[in-house]
Amino acid sequence: MNWDVLVPLVLFLVIIFLIGIWSNKKLSQSKSFLADYFVGSRELGGLVLAMTMVATYGSASSFLGGPGAAYSIGLGWVLLAMTQVATGYFVLLILGKKFAIVTRRYKAVTLTDFLKERYQSSTVVILAAFSIIIFLFSAMAAQWIGGAYLIESITGLSYTSALFIFAIAVLVYVVIGGFRAVSVTDTLQGIVMFFGTLLLLIGVIIAGGGLDQIFTDLTNENPNLVTPYGNDGNLSALYVSSFWILVGVGVIGLPQVAVRAMSYRDSRSMHRALIIGTIVVGFIMLNMHLIGVFARPVLPGIEVADQVIPLIALEVLPGWLAGLVLAAPLAAIMSTVDSLLLLVSSSVVKDVYVNYIKPEATRKNVQNVSFSVTAIIGIIVFLLAIEPPEFIIFLNLFAFGGLEAAFIWPVVLGLYWQDGNKYGAIASMITGIGSYIGIHFYNEAYGNLLGVHTVTLPVFLSLFAFVLFSMAFRKKSQVA
Template sequence: MTEQTWFIIAIVIYLAIMLAIGWWGYRQTSQYDDYVLGGRGLPPFVAALSAGASDMSGWLLMGLPGALFLTGMSEAWMAIGLLIGAWANWKFVAPRLRAYTEVAQNSITVPSFFENRLRDKSRALRILSAVIIIFFFTFYVASGMVSGGRYFEATFDGNYLTGMLVVAAITIIYTFVGGFLAVSYTDVVQGLIMLVSLLVVPIMGLIALDNPGDIFSFAADNPYASYTEDDLNTTYFSMFAGVSAAVIIGNLAWGLGYFGQPHIIVRFMALRSPSEAKAGRFWGVSWMALALLGGLMTALVSTVYFAQNDAAVTDQVNFETVFLDLSRILFHPLIAGLVLTAVLAAIMSTMSSQLLVVSSSLIEDLYKIVAKTKPSERTLLLLSRGAVLVVALIALALSINPNDSILGLVGFAWAGFGAAFGPIVLASLYWKRLNSAGAIAGMATGAVVSIGWGMSPLSDLMYEIVPGIIASTVVMIIVTLATKPPQQEIVDEFDEAVTLAERKTPVRAAAEPAATEPKTIS
């Protein structure tokens, strides 16, 4: 059989597993809360790998190895920032958010939590949050579909549109049918595929080298990639050479974005109990550290392997195909095909998580506000699935003729969410004095500053998340202190959430005596 045939067999196996998990998720989903948040019953291992897989898209397997391969260790600052940010997110946000979202009227989306936490009777905070989510994630999903089409072009020499439609269709089906559980458990499979691939490929590449120790010196002393004898990359192993302090700070600041990413922190809300955030942190950070190490080692091995074996990297501009090319060379086509599904897994896991978050915001944060009567569980389930389909179709329309404006949005969408939501999430969990006026002002400021900065020449000086977070935080504090303090019941609820976050029993069980009198917005 030809290489392409083996690749197709591998992809079919992978896609069949995704659909099977989607069907399983459908069988487990009978209530609206199950579809949106899995009934708050996610084990820490599942929550951790789901958060990691939905976070790390194709950048982990293509962008990071390519940047490290071409430029050197100075590109590692972003990975370091992300690892620190992920640890801090699990440590400081996960347990309190898990407790507080249930205490605050069983909030099942980030916008509904903001409104319930701060008793915003104007609904402005919830609507603004939902609009930000819907806008950014619709284009984010479109970029994932574009990546899927490009993946099929590069891997199978196929048609872009056909590849995009296949990736989109499978992702839409299991998200549409299985909801949160299907998305979370497919993320686990996808996360494991990504991790195993990122570890196996550089290990096999290292074994194939005549002298494995060369990876720690070769790139700085020899021509490779686009470098020549007269123009060597002598600073390859330096983390500081040719990089300004502003760039280092900006790259490290990627980690700050974690606090405001809806598709990641919603996994914290779905944990079985706040105490399980500790186990989630262990699994999540361990997975991420090993995956990032795999990306680093792939780059180091590739600098030697491609130069010494007279092999060519397909992408001769950004060299983002070193992982894919190394996989094809080292393994039997069937195994290589299974390894190559890691890139597809990264794309689909991120896209499915974003689809579900957008669907949840459309129904929970917009439709339920304007609905004149309380919808039934069946109606909410149907509407949520319909919202997934509508958003996906819009994203598909945007992806048919890909252009830089769509792909460019991904670069500052992370900053937009981090600046708009990050400070508000942290303040909601750790500052009693926060009020709705301060949250609205800070959120709007963070979004506007990060987007404006990202679209200006200033983005070349520093990543827009830094000024966005600073502006959001300053405005949030000033407006909060200049307006009325929160009512006593809000302060009391804050204390209750903090207490419950430190308990080892599930929040639902701890709060059971008060369940007969649900809180209402006053």
């Protein structure tokens, strides 16, 4: 057991619990349980809004997998990761004030609420709730597995015990705190990531003998590592550019991101969040991925990509500092899991239970159902993560891209195109998810279609479907 690493990590978790308890106190004073539990009564300030956005984009894949990929592929992967700078301003500017105003008017607390009021169609609601539950559930399970591996590699505990600790921490936390607790700790976690990645980057550069030495070593090993084209020269400009859709502009379609864009207090908070968010997301992405590349000459021969960050932190930093820095990816995973868990349970409770099963539910009733649904989902995910079944990993592969293809146009065109209607929305969601799954299989078998990432074509196809069906059924929806 590595105590000097563990102590700061545990301290961090304790602080997070205290925040959860504090938000629970605020929760019991608030007027509307649903609005408070799921969107924090729409009172996020600029810093909290920016940080919770950033922490939500980041996940096990970008905080462990990303640097791991940079380690094997080189600077080309850092270039790819920098497409995420756009998320810092794009989401808030596009959804923007109109989304905030409209969702307030609709009293929407989930993305599905918004779609329900906008399109007045239960097919849209069911499709939306169904895709959120299925896709995010799988995405979440994979995050739990990542979190457990991280705790395992730091503490030396067995996988199952690590998973158990992780699950307890997440569950207690989400159940007591709700959205406000999640967003406040996202802020703390964002700050830890901001400084943690900076410290680690400096540590790696010193350990590698300075930038000049590191780049000389990289070039000597394989000159492709310092080009934009990846270690084997196969990273094409077109393929890298298509990540602008997956991790740059497409994130507007992610329900966990959209819900944040309806939760800020006033337009001033949004303005501050634009600046802070752009700085923080760019800074963290640049640092994290550079650490991955620079770790290569310092610690050659790491085989499991997800272990690059923990191993390099333990190598170049003193124990206590490594513990503090490793709190960052753990924090990232926890906050992603927290918000996904909250979102899946809000989908079950709000979109299905309150809409269709028990519309007359009382506050007490909704509250109990929310807590139990959140806890039950958590327990199911835990059980699945013990022996991760194949299909979960498989579903997670396209969870985010699938959600983007499904939601981006119903949300964006729902806001900005008055003639968009439920026929367009339904067609767009089905086309998006369907073509995404189809192209995913095609790409698995034959290589990337047209040389771009899987998400690219479905995003265009679902746009086409939305416009076509909205126009075709224009008359009909006006009559109805």
